[in-house]
Each structure stands twice: as structure tokens, then as C-alpha cells.
Amino acid sequence: MQVTRFSFFVLPVVSFACLVAVATSHHDALAQTPPAPAGGGAGGAAPAASALPAASNNGAVTSVVVSGGARALFKIAVAPPPGDAAVASSVVDTASRDFTLSSMFQVLDPKSFTANLEKEGIAIDPASWRNIGAEGVVKGNTSARGSGVHLELRLYVVSRGSDAVLKKEYDVAAGGVRSAVHQFDNEVVKYFTGTAASFGSRLVFSATTGRGQKGIFGVDSDGQGLGRMQAVSNVALAPAVGPGGSVYYAGGLADGSYQLFKYPGNAQVMKQAGLVFGVAFGGSKMAVVVSQSGQSDIFTGSPDGASLAKVTQGGLNTHPAFGPGGQLAYVSNAGGNPQIYVDGKRVSFRGTYNMAPVWCNDPDGVKILFMGRDGGTWDIFSIDPSGGNMKRLTQDQGSNTYPACSPDGRTVAFFSTRGGLYLSNPQGQNQQKIASVTGESLRWEGN
Numbered sequence: 331m332q333v334t335r336f337s338f339f340v341l342p343v344v345s346f347a348c349l350v351a352v353a354t355s356h357h358d359a360l361a362q363t364p365p366a367p368a369g370g371g372a373g374g375a376a377p378a379a380s381a382l383p384a385a386s387n388n389g390a391v392t393s394v395v396v397s398g399g400a401r402a403l404f405k406i407a408v409a410p411p412p413g414d415a416a417v418a419s420s421v422v423d424t425a426s427r428d429f430t431l432s433s434m435f436q437v438l439d440p441k442s443f444t445a446n447l448e449k450e451g452i453a454i455d456p457a458s459w460r461n462i463g464a465e466g467v468v469k470g471n472t473s474a475r476g477s478g479v480h481l482e483l484r485l486y487v488v489s490r491g492s493d494a495v496l497k498k499e500y501d502v503a504a505g506g507v508r509s510a511v512h513q514f515d516n517e518v519v520k521y522f523t524g525t526a527a528s529f530g531s532r533l534v535f536s537a538t539t540g541r542g543q544k545g546i547f548g549v550d551s552d553g554q555g556l557g558r559m560q561a562v563s564n565v566a567l568a569p570a571v572g573p574g575g576s577v578y579y580a581g582g583l584a585d586g587s588y589q590l591f592k593y594p595g596n597a598q599v600m601k602q603a604g605l606v607f608g609v610a611f612g613g614s615k616m617a618v619v620v621s622q623s624g625q626s627d628i629f630t631g632s633p634d635g636a637s638l639a640k641v642t643q644g645g646l647n648t649h650p651a652f653g654p655g656g657q658l659a660y661v662s663n664a665g666g667n668p669q670i671y672v673d674g675k676r677v678s679f680r681g682t683y684n685m686a687p688v689w690c691n692d693p694d695g696v697k698i699l700f701m702g703r704d705g706g707t708w709d710i711f712s713i714d715p716s717g718g719n720m721k722r723l724t725q726d727q728g729s730n731t732y733p734a735c736s737p738d739g740r741t742v743a744f745f746s747t748r749g750g751l752y753l754s755n756p757q758g759q760n761q762q763k764i765a766s767v768t769g770e771s772l773r774w775e776g777n
Contacts, residue, residue, distance in 0.1 A: 382681045382704050382711070385725035385758060403436040404522070406466040407459060409447055410440070413472035417479055417507055424511040425468055427552050428529045431762060432519060432740065433755035438464055454486045464488055468518070478503050483514045485521065496521050508554070519738075525693075528736040531776055533743055533751075534559075534569040534577055535732070537769030546579050546593070551736065551743075551774075553751065553764030562596040568608040571775040572616070573633050578609045590618060590635065600635025608771075612652020617641075617660075619648050628660055642674075651688050651698075657715065659687040659698055670700055670713070677717035678702075684711070686732050689777065691739030692756045699723075699733040699742060710744050712756065723758030732769070737776035745769060 408425045410418040422440070429435035445458035452471050459467050470483040478501055485496035496517060500510035512530030519527035531551045539545040539558075546569040549556040559569075565582030572578045576592040578599065583589065588605040591598055604622035611617075616633040619626055628647050631638035642662065649661045653672075661684070662671045670678040670687045678684045683703040690697045690712070697712040710723040710733045724730040728747035735742055739756065746752050751765040751772075 385722040407438045407464040411470035420507045428515040433760040528738045535769040535772040568771045610650040617650035653689040690735035732772040734772040734774040
């Protein structure tokens with residue numbers, strides 16, 4: 331994604347101050363942990379908070395789940411294909427990064443290769459690769475085809491001999507090599523696990539762009555292609571990828587209102603009484619957060635804003651996220667302090683301030699990820715949808731916020747005060763920085 335340069339109107343200082351106050355009121359009010367309402371609400375009065383769990387790892391990778399159980403990281407070599415040097419470099423760099431970020435593979439250093447690559451061509455001599463500890467080898471060929479590139483890629487499993495176990499061919503534009511390699515890498519993961527990976531997908535988020543200004547951004551799942559999307563104004567919040575790949579977001583207007591828009595085009599999705607501060611999609615449904623009269627509630631309906639129905643009942647309710655079965659997770663202070671709820675039932679009971687839930691189709695079982703405050707810092711946690719098995723993914727590594735989960739459930743993204751956007755596996759292992767950018771309201775396309 332290329333950075334877009336554009337002009338936008340600047341809200342007057344007085345109007346902007348009002349907008350900021352309104353835009354942050356629902357977030358700040360949650361932090362005040364108001365007393366539980368009489369008679370309880372959804373989930374009843376809050377019990378005494380218990381301590382948050384400790385992380386069980388330090389970000390390292392020890393094993394990976396593949397078909398048949400757990401094993402050590404699979405040692406894979408990515409050989410440069412013959413042909414155009416720039417294309418070959420793109421193939422090697424993209425595949426190596428995908429495999430490293432997957433938490434499934436150990437990518438071998440090309441300096442260790444002893445095989446005669448020119449003699450082998452697109453085939454392999456298993457003994458030459460076995461000698462350096464390679465268990466898998468990716469090889470390819472590239473050639474010009476018209477104004478584009480023809481790319482042939484193969485996967486070899488050394489223990490299975492010289493026959494490729496996976497072969498794919500792609501015809502792409504000159505700038506499409508990375509996309510083709512992502513597709514192949516998804517197929518490699520599918521070969522080993524039965525489920526394709528999510529390489530080549532993108533994340534969206536909002537970030538501060540100036541004093542009192544926020545914009546919406548997108549970045550590829552490997553940290554490449556960071557770019558800003560043109561919004562309707564210089565105050566754009568809480569983006570989410572909706573139908574057709576459009577990015578929906580809350581945009582602040584000069585009259586002090588916040589409404590729902592979608593990019594590209596910045597068409598207004600609907601006209602809603604109150605202020606729209608968030609959006610989520612699941613199946614054929616859309617959920618929006620609407621603030622009115624000092625409260626914020628969640629409404630669900632169709633993605634065009636029709637037939638909206640309120641699903642929460644007063645208080646402060648934010649951060650909706652749909653699960654794989656259509657369940658709705660969100661944050662509410664109905665029990666006295668901000669906690670995670672699913673379909674009106676409170677599921678988090680540890681810690682005093684939990685927010686920003688997102689569903690994760692973890693191969694070990696569906697989880698809800700969220701950020702929880704622990705003293706002066708934030709960390710990433712997971713919990714079963716029923717409320718059990720709460721685990722901590724980050725600890726003693728600065729503040730870590732706004733988790734997002736890849737569509738295949740194998741990768742977690744989050745922002746960290748360590749200086750950027752990080753990825754890990756669902757256990758918090760293999761933490762790797764992919765981009766020097768921080769923000770909020772992180773969402774992963776396809777989830």
C-alpha cells in the first residue's frame with residue numbers, strides 16, 4: 331500500500347476540543363470504574379478483582395503444533411531462483427520473512443548452503459541439503475512473460491527424496507511477486523497443517539497524526555506496505571475491514587458529530603442519531619457503538635446500517651467483535667468496572683480494567699484476546715469464550731495493547747511501547763517487531 335498524499339479540512343480549534351472531549355468520554359469514563367448499579371446489570375455486581383495471571387514464556391519459541399502433534403521448528407531453506415536478481419531477492423526475502431513470522435519454521439542461513447544450486451536447477455540433491463540440517467527446501471524459477479513475471483515455486487521435503495511435494499505457478503505483474511510468494515507460503519503451511527496461513531493479508535488501525543488529529547492506516551501482515559488512507563476529515567477512528575474489503579471508520583465532522591464512513595470513496599454509510607465511535611463485522615452483520623446522553627450502546631444490523639437493534643442496555647459499552655459463530659464480545663462497565671462480555675454475559679473476572687476484545691481461531695481452540703491493565707502498564711491476555719483458562723501473552727516487556735488475530739488463528743498482532751507493531755504466536759512466543767509504528771484499534775482483515 332502506498333502512502334497517499336491528500337488534503338483535508340481542519341476542524342476549528344473550539345469545535346475540535348469539543349470533539350476530543352466527546353470522542354474520549356466513553357473511554358475515560360470506563361477508567362473511573364463507577365459503582366455497580368443497583369440490582370446488578372449484565373453480569374451483576376463486580377466481584378473483588380483477583381490477580382492477573384503471569385506469562386508462561388519470555389517470547390521464545392520452543393515447539394509448534396503440526397498435523398500429528400507438537401514438534402520442534404521445521405528447518406527450511408529458501409534458495410534464490412535463477413533469473414532477474416531483483417525478482418530472486420523478492421522471492422527469498424518474502425518467503426524467509428513469512429516463514430520466520432509464522433512461528434513454525436527455522437529459516438536456514440543461505441551462507442550455510444553447500445548444494446550446487448546451478449547444477450541442481452529447480453530440483454534438489456537431498457544429500458546436499460540433509461548435510462546442513464535442512465528438512466525442507468523451497469526452490470523456484472522466474473522468467474519474463476510479456477510485461478509481467480512467470481514464477482514457478484516448489485517445496486521439497488528432504489526426507490521424501492528428490493520429488494517436490496508442492497508445485498505452484500503464477501503469472502503476475504512486475505510488482506506482484508510478493509503477493510504470489512505469499513500465496514505459495516500459505517500453501518506450504520497448508521501442506522504441513524491442513525489449514526492455509528494468512529500471509530499477504532493486511533491490518534488496519536488508527537494513529538495520532540498531529541495534535542488532536544487521528545488518521546487511519548493499513549499495513550501488510552509482514553510489516554510492508556504501510557500507508558495512510560484518505561479519510562473524510564483529520565479525525566478518523568476505529569477502522570475495521572468490512573464487505574468487499576472496504577475500510578469502515580468513525581469520522582469526525584465540523585458540526586461536532588461522528589458518523590460512519592467507508593474507504594475508498596469516504597461515502598457515509600448511514601445517518602445515526604448520536605455519535606458513532608466503533609464498528610465490527612461478522613458474517614452478514616455489522617455492530618456499531620453509538621454514544622447518546624452520556625452512555626454508549628452497541629447496535630447490530632446489516633452492513634448498510636439498516637435494521638439496527640440495540641443489544642446492550644445503558645452504561646458504557648464499547649469495542650464490539652464478532653466470533654466465528656456469530657457471538658458478540660464487547661467491553662462493558664455494567665458490573666462496575668470495564669470487563670469483557672459475550673452476548674450479555676461477563677466472561678472476565680481477573681483484573682480491574684480489561685478492554686479491546688478480539689476473537690482468535692487458535693488451532694488449540696477458539697479464544698478471546700484482550701488487553702488488561704496491570705498497575706501502570708497494559709498486557710495482552712487470552713481467555714476461553716466461556717470465561718475460563720485465562721492466560722497472559724506478554725509481561726515485563728513494556729505496555730502491549732490492542733491485540734488482533736490473523737484469520738487462520740496462528741498469529742497475534744499488537745502494539746508495544748518497545749517501539750512498534752509486533753507479532754507473536756497465540757501463546758505469546760516468537761515476538762517479532764514488524765513495523766516501527768504504534769496506534770490503536772488494531773484489526774486484522776478477515777477476522
